[in-house]
Amino acid sequence: xxxxxxxxxxxxxxxxxxxxxxxxxxxxxxxxxxxxxxxxxxxxxxxxxxxxxxxxxxxxxxxxxxxxxxxxxxxxxxxxxxxxxxxxxxxxxxxxxxxxxxxxxxx
Numbered sequence: 001x002x003x004x005x006x007x008x009x010x011x012x013x014x015x016x017x018x019x020x021x022x023x024x025x026x027x028x029x030x031x032x033x034x035x036x037x038x039x040x041x042x043x044x045x046x047x048x049x050x051x052x053x054x055x056x057x058x059x060x061x062x063x064x065x066x067x068x069x070x071x072x073x074x075x076x077x078x079x080x081x082x083x084x085x086x087x088x089x090x091x092x093x094x095x096x097x098x099x100x101x102x103x104x105x106x107x
Contacts, residue, residue, distance in 0.1 A: 004074040009067050010105050017060030021102040028052045028086040034078040
């Protein structure tokens with residue numbers, strides 16, 4: 001449900017964006033989820049929901065002067081689900097929210 005860590009901000013750029021690429025199996029037709037992004041102490045609620053299929057979300061532009069050189073980040077999904085909720089033949093009861101493909105800063 002939550003991923004956190006540290007990442008270096010882009011060097012010598014006045015503005016940048018945060019990109020999130022995620023995948024949810026197309027067979028999960030009724031799936032939708034919300035994401036909250038925190039960079040340093042600032043929260044960025046993402047209005048675009050995560051849905052079944054490939055998702056690409058861009059947050060920004062962000063002002064580089066508002067962040068330290070090393071940025072604390074946190075991605076938090078509103079809900080977790082089990083694959084067995086969407087596939088009656090699945091015995092996978094893990095709690096998951098999405099498959100994260102790529103995330104980070106984009107110049």
